Amino acid sequence: MDFVAAFVIIGGLGLIFGGLLAYTAQRFAVEEDARVETICDLLPGANCGACGFPGCINFAEKVVKGEAAVDCCVPGGKGVCDNICEVLGVESVASEIKKMAEVYCIGTKDVAYDKFVYHGVPDCKAAMMYGGGFKACKYGCLGLGTCVGICPFDAMHMGANGLPQVDVERCTGCGVCAKACPRGVIRIVNADRTGKVVLCNSKDRGKATRQACEVGCIGCKACVKACPNEAVVVEDNLAYIDSTKCDDCGKCVEACTRDIIKNAVKIALS
Amino acid sequence: MNLLAIIFVAILANNIVLNQFLGICPYLGVSKRIETSVGMGMAVIFVMTMSAIVTWIVYNFLLEPFGLVYLRTITFILVIAGLVQLVETILKKTNPTLFRALGIYLPLITTNCTILGVALLNVQAGHNIIQTIVYAISVAIGFTIALVIMAGIRERLELANVSSFLRGAAVSLVTAGILSLAFMGFKGMMTL
Amino acid sequence: MRDALRMALTLLIIGAICGGLLSVVNGITAPMIADRENQQFLQALEGFFPDVVKFEVQEINGEEFYSCYDAAGKFIGVVGKVKASGYGGEISYDLAVSDAGDIIGIRISSHGETPGIGDVITKPAFQDRVIGLNFADPISAGVDVDTVSGATVSSSGMINSIRRVMNVVGENFLGMEVEKAAIDLTKIADGTYTGTARGFKSDVTVEVVVSGGKITSLEIVSHDDTPGISDNAVKGMPQRIIDAQSLEVDVVSGASMTSQGIINAVFNALK
Amino acid sequence: MSTIAQEFSKGLLKENPTFRLLLGMCPTLAVSISAINGLGMGVSALFVLLCSNIVIAALRNLIPSKVRIPAYILIIATFVTIVDMVLNAFTPDLHKALGIFIPLIVVNCIILGRAEAFARKNNIVRSIIDALGMGIGFTLALTILGIIRELFGKGSIFGFGVMGTAFEPMGILATAPGAFITLGIMLGFVNFMFKRLRIE
Structure with a gap:
């Protein structure tokens, strides 16, 4: 008797709930393309927003509806793009360029002077609210690690010199740090570029830069004159090197009095 | 046991999260933002009350007459799982943003110790149907209060200067410890 | 429709x-x-009765009492699985009473008292004060059996509960005339009497006026139990006792200690 | 697919259920008052996790995805009740020690968590290994927590007095706040170790 009662009661409850769930599943059915979930599993899931959509789930829905390009996912790169195309049955159009973040400032504590001592919330955006930041240079890196905290791939670590360092292997070029940096010190560049690069972001005129920092670019154009391939151009007191034209000859480095031009190729961090 | 005593004890003196340790996984997981906490609180209130009623009925009309008291845990957990799945499907349709915000923690309500705990406590204490409902609602409110307080604190903790190792769950556990210390103060005032 | 059926069937089969x-x-x-x-x-x-062989279970308002018999079938005593309310909530314990009415043992099975303070009730320091007392001795917290300092709430809770259980045991198992708080008003001469007993955490003093074999007025002279909690006991109890004209009234829930204190105080006054 | 060894070792350290995945908090906090309790809870949870992973992995294709959670819960609850009954009947003293923890296992998030995240997608062999890894990781975490709380809370380990009579036990560790704070600091310590190991 005991066996039958247990058998019937639990079985009965199971049946009631099975039926109830089946009914609600139909009545509240949400039309959802199965492919959305499969694609969502393929994506890195960092919700970094590099594709321009709020979170991977939204991107997956849009790409299935065809409202988003297949290779939007920057962190995923070619691999993810191929998988998506496979799921959607579309021919892959992945571009092979791998992107990377670069910190355009080498103004460490000892070379770049502070306007005042800041003991507020350890966050660059918060520091900016106090008279535009405690550093004399208006464009330099504040070193409070907003980018370190926000990086979804844990690719950004604070260096011993107080400036953030990019971990080349981990960085996927998603650009979250570039958007987060209130000073615009971080730029997204091609990971495989070679030649030289001007590691400064200061658009002040020479006199102001000299007062703020010992290594800031003063826009003296010495590098422009020294470069045999016209790879260097100066716009509002700041030098930029075009990596496609630069053949890494190093003449600009000798010409530069401020020791601000470094190698583009980074040695892997860890 | 008059109802006022039940309500007071369930919410303050013997808070289900801070004094009885039940429901910690969603408590830590969802209390990052106040909106999700309130959403989770509402879902828990609904599921807990419904499951308290249904389990009371099942226990008193199905299990006890047939002397199948040993099936108590399994039937309760089946009822709770069914109800949670129901809430999940309905929520997915009516409020998808809250559904995504709760994410993994909605199915985890099923294994949420509070709901099974309340069902078992009601049966053990021999509450009648009204006491069961009042107890379930007040425990759920206690859970929501603890959740919202925690969410409020954690939102401020994001900006605080917490060392990188203690950030996230570690610091919220220590905060929960201090909160539990505070709630312990109510314990002496009134006991069931 | 088909997969709806499949869902329901799966749960049915597994269940x-x-x-x-x-x-x-x-x-x-x-x-x-x-x-x-x-x-x-x-x-x-x-553990309580070495030569017990058989026992019968009897349940009296929610608590189980085991009457024990030895090999010869002679009734040798009763063990009650009973509850008391302490500081940290319910204390469940076993109380063993011999057929002569002496308490021969106490065993605490579960309690929520704060470790290090309230759990003195599990130690001989408290239990020896009660073991050996006979049914006839009046056991009331603070007067006959002083509470353990520092754990007043726990120990007075226990003592009051032991008194209650002794009355139940006496009445149902030992066939003794329950002398507990039922005082015979007619035998008491008119006049005003005062008595004190232990309330929640302080002594409660009452003044009782008896005339014509009836309690005409009952006033609480002094106490300092927790304000707010004990107030409804202080207000409620006198009226209940006067209406019932006896001390067998139930306590004001939520302030049971103070109410019990008032009952004991009146009992001591009229004893 | 990662190798068998990786599958097993990830449960111990990298994805330790208590310290990294933050699952199974309720029993961890409630039970780790003493080392023997922690061990007991860990072992019984491991056993149930193993059985349920095997059965769920075996049935993974038969159960329609819409009713998978109620079905898994039914299976887990059955195993827990069976373990409870068998222990109660055949090894009463072990049951007395583990008594209150066994019903707690039903609501242990690890088991449903692993069933939902792993056993549903992998074959039986992998599920067994995952269950072993996770179960032992959970037991380790619980025992360590139990040792710490018992050592400072009562001055003993596994019941043997260690700290001598002069030691004034910290009563708070036996209570609710103590559990929260100890686990919080333990999590901080584990994060610290992970950051340290990765950098070196």
Whole structure:
């Protein structure tokens, strides 16, 4: 008797709930393309927003509806793009360029002077609210690690010199740090570029830069004159090197009095 | 046991999260933002009350007459799982943003110790149907209060200067410890 | 429609199999557990009554009382599995009373008292004060059995509960005339009497006026129990006692200690 | 697919259920008052996790995805009740020690968590290994927590007095706040170790 009662009661409850769930599943059915979930599993899931959509789930829905390009996912790169195309049955159009973040400032504590001592919330955006930041240079890196905290791939670590360092292997070029940096010190560049690069972001005129920092670019154009391939151009007191034209000859480095031009190729961090 | 005593004890003196340790996984997981906490609180209130009623009925009309008291845990957990799945499907349709915000923690309500705990406590204490409902609602409110307080604190903790190792769950556990210390103060005032 | 059926059927089958499996396993294990528990409790009883062989269970308003018999079938005593309310919530304990009415043992089975303070009730320091007392001795917290300092709430809770259980045991098992708080008003001469007893955490003094074999007025002269909590006891109890013209009134819930204190105080006044 | 060894070792350290995945908090906090309790809870949870992973992995294709959670819960609850009954009947003293923890296992998030995240997608062999890894990781975490709380809370380990009579036990560790704070600091310590190991 005991066996039958247990058998019937639990079985009965199971049946009631099975039926109830089946009914609600139909009545509240949400039309959802199965492919959305499969694609969502393929994506890195960092919700970094590099594709321009709020979170991977939204991107997956849009790409299935065809409202988003297949290779939007920057962190995923070619691999993810191929998988998506496979799921959607579309021919892959992945571009092979791998992107990377670069910190355009080498103004460490000892070379770049502070306007005042800041003991507020350890966050660059918060520091900016106090008279535009405690550093004399208006464009330099504040070193409070907003980018370190926000990086979804844990690719950004604070260096011993107080400036953030990019971990080349981990960085996927998603650009979250570039958007987060209130000073615009971080730029997204091609990971495989070679030649030289001007590691400064200061658009002040020479006199102001000299007062703020010992290594800031003063826009003296010495590098422009020294470069045999016209790879260097100066716009509002700041030098930029075009990596496609630069053949890494190093003449600009000798010409530069401020020791601000470094190698583009980074040695892997860890 | 008059109802006022039940309500007071369930919410303050013997808070289900801070004094009885039940429901910690969603408590830590969802209390990052106040909106999700309130959403989770509402879902828990609904599921807990419904499951308290249904389990009371099942226990008193199905299990006890047939002397199948040993099936108590399994039937309760089946009822709770069914109800949670129901809430999940309905929520997915009516409020998808809250559904995504709760994410993994909605199915985890099923294994949420509070709901099974309340069902078992009601049966053990021999509450009648009204006491069961009042107890379930007040425990759920206690859970929501603890959740919202925690969410409020954690939102401020994001900006605080917490060392990188203690950030996230570690610091919220220590905060929960201090909160539990505070709630312990109510314990002496009134006991069931 | 088809997968709806499949869903319902899956749950049905899994549920049924689980239910069946459980009942089979229960069928095997339940009898074993039952008689082992029986054995276990018998050993526990032997702790109190060495030569117990058989016991009967009787339930009185929610609490189980085990009357024990020796080999010759002679009634040798009662063990009650009873509850008291302490500081940290309910305390469940076993109280063993011999057929002569002496308390021969106490065993605390579960309590929520704060470790290090309230759990003195599990230690001889408290239990020896009560063991050996006879049914006839009046046991009331603070007057006959002083509470353990620092754990007043826990120990007075226990003592009041022991008094209550002794009355129940006396009445139902030992056939003694319950002398407890039922004072015979007619025998008391008119006049005003004062008495004190232990309330929640302070002494409660009352002034009782008796005339014509009736309590005409009952006033609480002094107490300093927790304001707010004890107020409704201070207001409620006198009226209840006067209406009932006896001390067998139930306590004001939520302030049971103070109410019990008032009853004991009146009892001491009219004793 | 990662190798068998990786599958097993990830449960111990990298994805330790208590310290990294933050699952199974309720029993961890409630039970780790003493080392023997922690061990007991860990072992019984491991056993149930193993059985349920096997059965769920075996049935993974038969159960329609819409009703998978109620079905898994039914299976887990059945195993827990069976373990409870069998222990109660055949090894009463072990059951007495583990008594209150066994019903707690039903609501242990690890088991449903692993069933939902792993056993549903992998074959039986992998599920067994995952269950072993996770179960032992959980037991380790619980025992360590139990040792710490018992050592400072009562001055003993596994019941043996260690700290001598002069030691004034910290009563708070036996209570609710103590559990929260100890686990919080333990999590901080584990994060610290992970950051340290990765950098070196």
